[in-house]
Amino acid sequence: MSEVFNIVWLKRDIRLEDHVPFFEARKRGKVVALYVFEPDYWALSDTSNRQWGFIRECLAELQPQLARLGIPLLCFEGKAESALVKLAQILKPGSMHAHQETGNFWTFERDKQVGQKLKQLKIPFHEHMQHGVFRKLDTRNGWAARWDAMMLEAGAPLPARQEYPTAVVDAVRAGGFTTDIDCMPNFDEGCLNRQKGGRSEGLNLLASFLNGRGENYRKAMSSPLDGADACSRISAHLAYGTLSMRECFQAAVATMGKLDRDNPANKKMRQSLVSFIGRLHWHCHFIQKLETTPSIEWQELHPAYRGMRTELDEELLERWYRGQTGWPFLDACMRSLQATGWLNFRMRAMVTAVASYHFWQPWQKSGNMLASLFTDYEPGIHWPQVQMQSGTTGINTIRIYNPIKQGYDQDPDGVFIKRWVPELQHLEGKELHEPWRLSSPPGDYPSLLIDHQQSAREARERIWSVRKEKGFGKAAKAVLEKHSSRKSVKQPDHNRRKKRQADENQLGFDF
Numbered sequence: 001m002s003e004v005f006n007i008v009w010l011k012r013d014i015r016l017e018d019h020v021p022f023f024e025a026r027k028r029g030k031v032v033a034l035y036v037f038e039p040d041y042w043a044l045s046d047t048s049n050r051q052w053g054f055i056r057e058c059l060a061e062l063q064p065q066l067a068r069l070g071i072p073l074l075c076f077e078g079k080a081e082s083a084l085v086k087l088a089q090i091l092k093p094g095s096m097h098a099h100q101e102t103g104n105f106w107t108f109e110r111d112k113q114v115g116q117k118l119k120q121l122k123i124p125f126h127e128h129m130q131h132g133v134f135r136k137l138d139t140r141n142g143w144a145a146r147w148d149a150m151m152l153e154a155g156a157p158l159p160a161r162q163e164y165p166t167a168v169v170d171a172v173r174a175g176g177f178t179t180d181i182d183c184m185p186n187f188d189e190g191c192l193n194r195q196k197g198g199r200s201e202g203l204n205l206l207a208s209f210l211n212g213r214g215e216n217y218r219k220a221m222s223s224p225l226d227g228a229d230a231c232s233r234i235s236a237h238l239a240y241g242t243l244s245m246r247e248c249f250q251a252a253v254a255t256m257g258k259l260d261r262d263n264p265a266n267k268k269m270r271q272s273l274v275s276f277i278g279r280l281h282w283h284c285h286f287i288q289k290l291e292t293t294p295s296i297e298w299q300e301l302h303p304a305y306r307g308m309r310t311e312l313d314e315e316l317l318e319r320w321y322r323g324q325t326g327w328p329f330l331d332a333c334m335r336s337l338q339a340t341g342w343l344n345f346r347m348r349a350m351v352t353a354v355a356s357y358h359f360w361q362p363w364q365k366s367g368n369m370l371a372s373l374f375t376d377y378e379p380g381i382h383w384p385q386v387q388m389q390s391g392t393t394g395i396n397t398i399r400i401y402n403p404i405k406q407g408y409d410q411d412p413d414g415v416f417i418k419r420w421v422p423e424l425q426h427l428e429g430k431e432l433h434e435p436w437r438l439s440s441p442p443g444d445y446p447s448l449l450i451d452h453q454q455s456a457r458e459a460r461e462r463i464w465s466v467r468k469e470k471g472f473g474k475a476a477k478a479v480l481e482k483h484s485s486r487k488s489v490k491q492p493d494h495n496r497r498k499k500r501q502a503d504e505n506q507l508g509f510d511f
Contacts, residue, residue: 004029005091005168009036009084009098011107013130013241014058015199016065018155020128021097026159028094032168033066033073034087034177035059036080037184044106046371046379049187050194050341054375057197058242060181065199070162072169074177075184080110081117086175088121091168096123099130099241102291104379105298131245132284133291133380140288144485147284151249193340194375195236202237206248209234210255210273217272224333225416227344232276235342235376238283245280252277282485287380289483297383298364301479302394304466309362316359319449320351321369323420326448328433329407330354332420339420341375346410349389350401356390357400357459358452363390384483391463394476395484398463400456407433421445 006025010033016022025031042052063073076083084096096118101107118125132147169179178184195201209217209232220230237243256273259266290296300306319325323334333351337343343351348370355366367386371377384393391398411417414432418425423445424432435441436448466472 003165004094005165006031007084007087007091007093007096008033009080009096010034011098011101011241012103012239013099014055014062015242015244016062016069016158017199018244018247019099019159020130020156021099021126022071022159023156024126024128025095025097026162030162030165031071031159032087032091032165032172033071034083035073035075036083037075037077038080038110039077040079041106041110044104045368046104046377048372048377049189050191050373050375051377052185052187053189053191053194054197054236055240056181056184056186058199058240059184061198061200063179063181067164068161069159070164071159072165072179074169074172074179075181076177077185078176081114083177084114085117085121087172087177088118088123090172090175093123095126097126097128100127100133100135101130102133102287102380105294108294130241131287132281133287135291137288137292140482140484143285143288144281147281151246151280153246155244155246155250191339191341191375195233195341197236197240197242199237199242202234202242205233205237206243206251209276210251212269214272214276215266215269218268218275221275221344222346223410223416224336224344224347225411225419227346228340228342231344233342235378239376239378245284249277249280252280283378283381285485286384287378289384290380292482296387297379300392301384301387301483302392302472303475304394304469304472305392305463308392308462308466309356309360311360312362312365313359316449317355317361317366317369319446320355320359320366324446325354326436326446327354327403327407327452328414328417328421328424328435329411330403332411332417335420336416337370337373341373343374347406348385349399350403350406352386352389353399353401354403357463358403358450358455360455360459360462363387363392393479394467394472395480398460400460402456403452404433 006028008021008025008031013019013021022031041047059073059075066073074087087093101111115125129150132150134143134146137143173179214230214232216226216230220226234243234248238245238248252273256270256277259270259273293301300308321334323331323338325331330351333343333347352363352366352370355361356363363386367383370386371379371382374382387393388396389399407417414428417432423442424435427435431438435445441447
């Protein structure tokens with residue numbers, strides 16, 4: 001072909017705005033966009049149809065936006081390497097562009113193979129930063145300052161419009177590519193209340209949160225009922241890139257500035273904005289952990305905890321997964337997650353802790369099961385958090401959540417329980433939260449699997465005993481040095497250090 005074409009490979013960045021690969025590719029010539037549906041990826045235990053359904057909707061909204069700029073969106077079903085080789089044979093591209101991705105280990109290996117293949121084909125492959133996550137980072141010193149600097153930079157402009165390359169599209173269609181999103185797989189998700197995908201949805205959520213919906217964010221985020229509305233709910237849009245981290249950060253900062261000028265008396269909203277901006281920062285902080293140490297996905301961060309939980313009880317985990325444990329509040333959380341694809345962070349921490357401590361099951365297994373339920377699955381946040389809530393990092397406070405107490409604390413009137421555990425709708429108060437205490441427990445609700453107090457006691461003894469072993473502290477210090485956040489503070493004081501450590505120990509990602 002006489003014209004030079006450049007390929008933009010879309011992954012977790014399904015947007016046009018603040019999209020460096022599109023802008024840089026267009027500077028070099030004409031552009032085609034590519035999205036590859038990879039069956040091997042979607043067969044993994046941490047992926048699911050609900051995640052793909054969200055992405056499919058994002059692609060459907062993006063396609064006409066690209067077309068208005070003359071950029072075709074090509075879709076391919078198969079291996080990414082095969083798609084890129086075929087497209088390279090047809091287009092003879094001048095370059096290929098993509099955002100850096102910190103995904104699960106499967107995508108990590110896939111990206112390396114693609115890079116090697118493109119090198120063999122002598123096609124320049126440019127990977128651009130998307131979040132404040134840095135490749136080949138030697139030290140966390142200065143990380144926060146670098147993150148701040150990136151977030152304050154201007155976002156990438158839209159690519160210049162081009163003439164739609166009809167002849168090229170016809171040629172690639174013959175090679176197995178399609179421009180019809182409806183031809184892409186469409187599976188039954190079993191998640192009727194899933195968030196809808198698409199940038200417009202993400203923008204609406206962000207705007208409504210910043211314009212007042214998030215006023216009760218700090219107080220309501222711990223409740224699975226209130227948090228569903230008070231949280232921004234943009235986590236899936238950040239995970240799949242319909243929104244850029246930078247535009248969310250800048251929008252929040254601008255909103256805070258406007259609030260300080262026009263309504264300084266609204267302390268509650270200002271506090272919510274401070275918390276929200278902090279969570280944007282921590283979003284990248286946790287992804288940086290997986291970027292630096294990919295083995296966090298499967299291997300305990302602190303070596304002393306490796307091999308602790310080896311006995312897998314699949315029936316027990318299945319009961320937990322389906323919300324059939326006999327603990328009403330826990331069951332309500334799991335059933336809600338099954339139906340909606342979302343759960344507030346505190347409850348994510350609780351259900352993880354129950355699987356790891358009370359049931360003493362391998363966190364790798366329960367972590368994969370949970371990942372598949374989350375529409376907003378972000379590996380870089382998920383796996384460090386799973387390890388944190390399972391007590392295997394060696395540097396975080398061990399928190400063994402009491403699933404009964406959490407019900408009383410977060411759902412005192414039982415509204416959430418009754419919504420998701422209809423077998424108990426006729427009960428009130430203590431009978432609702434602890435139905436096993438009834439002389440005649442509800443026959444259609446499962447009986448208790450284990451005693452939560454005894455199982456928690458045993459887990460606490462087992463997990464703390466490891467911390468007493470020789471050499472534990474030295475290894476923990478190495479983990480802390482490698483992965484802790486180190487904000488620049490001109491005049492550090494004891495209270496600030498305590499606050500930063502508390503944030504590191506227990507952090508919410510309730511976007």
